[in-house]
Amino acid sequence: MEKQTNKRVTSRKDKKFMNPLLESGPDPYIYKHVDGTYYFTTTLADHIAIWKSSSITGLSRAEKKIIWSPPEEAPYSDNIWAPELHYIQGKWFIYFTANDGGGDETRRIYVLENSSANPMLGEWHFKSAVNTELPGLDGTVLQHQNQLFFIYSGYGYFPDYGSALYIAKMDNPWTLKGENVLISAPTNEWEKQGGMAINEGPITLKRNGKIFLIFSASATWSDDYCLGMLTALETANLLIPDSWLKHPEPVFLKNVKNRVFSPGHNSFTQSPDGKEDWILYHAFSFSENEGDHRLGKLRNPRVQKFNWNPDGTPNFGTPLPAYTPMDKPSGEI
Structure with missing residues (x-):
């Protein structure tokens, strides 16, 4: 009888989780792909990484991969913020904000592209800045x-x-x-x-x-x-x-x-x-x-x-x- 009680307690604990998912993670973005996989990105300031998880709450245990770091002294080499992962027309795209370390007037939104079926694999290529009429993020x-x-x-x-x-x-x-x-x-x-x-x-x-x-x-x-x-x-x-x-x-x-x-x-x-x-x-x-x-x-x-x-x-x-x-x-x- 005691063993059955312990099993029930363990089962209840397994169905619980606690916030936060990570101790740090500004501007979090999550995407659920058609195969049920969850992908997550967040502001890391000097590079971009993707987390891959089979669940929403398993982020702290998820696979993480740095997929892109900027070249030095580029217009998009500093203040890399708020990346978002999108699957569009059979390809993966990441939209992120960056600047050259200057003021807001130099802040633009940029695009990375990956044609691999799995965004954790293949090559992420820098595409361009989005041609917005205003500087922004x-x-x-x-x-x-x-x-x-x-x-x-x-x-x-x-x-x-x-x-x-x-x-x-x-x-x-x-x-x-x-x-x-x-x-x-x-x-x-x-x-x-x-x-x-x-x-x-x-x-x-x-x-x-x-x-x-x-x-x-x-x-x-x-x-x-x-x-x-x-x-x-x-x-x-x-x-x-x-x-x-x-x-x-x-x-x-x-x-x-x-x-x-x-x-x-x-x-x-x-x-x-x-x-x-x-x-x-x-x-x-x-x-x-x-x-x-x-x-x-x-x-x-x-x-x-x-x-x-x-x-x-x-x-x-x-x-x-x-x-x-x-x-x-x-x-x-």
Whole structure:
């Protein structure tokens, strides 16, 4: 009888995990491939690496490989931020932000390409800078209705210094064509915390006939760094600003009780069985009054399940406390 009890206890523990997934991992991005494999990237500042895992919560045990380091003294040799891995037209692409070590005016989004079936194998080739009209960061690709759209955070001209979100059509995975259309500027107070007016880190989520564009707002070192949301109908012309409706309040923000500060720069994935939706984001476990949030390496990646409201919009809930057992995603072994 005692042995049976121990087995049940072990089984329950096996179905739990705790955040954070890694002790450091700013700007986390996760991608679930068609074969069920999860790939993960994060800001490492001077190189780009990929983690490969059979599960969402197994990141700390996952295979990791450095796939690219920049040449010295290139325009993209410094401040390598926010890589994203995309599978487009049968090839792998990584979009990342970098500059030459100078100011924001030198910051651009660049592309790496790999034609191997496995992104951990083959050669990653530097392709080019994306030809955005503005310097900027945090580029992402939306594949929609057999078209490619590029969305990024561009440095523009606003009453408060900062960045805004732009969208453009793509001629191919590294080239934009046509106007870069402004779809969201930081005009609300919750988008201006920490001394800067910021919209950055765009990521898309398609469901229920709508496209949800989730973005990070305010300065990343502020406790009030948070997630905002734009919504467009799948049938809308995405290059028309009025197609995008901004939610009036943040959709995911700090929780002092749970000791979660500055939650943002997220991505999305699904459980192995496809039955659950999960959000991956970075956050601090201490406030800006208790430590230096400008040390970005102290941001760590966390995941949690989210649900859907009756009107078909996502409900991300409240950031959950770190180092607390949680149920693993459905279908994880």
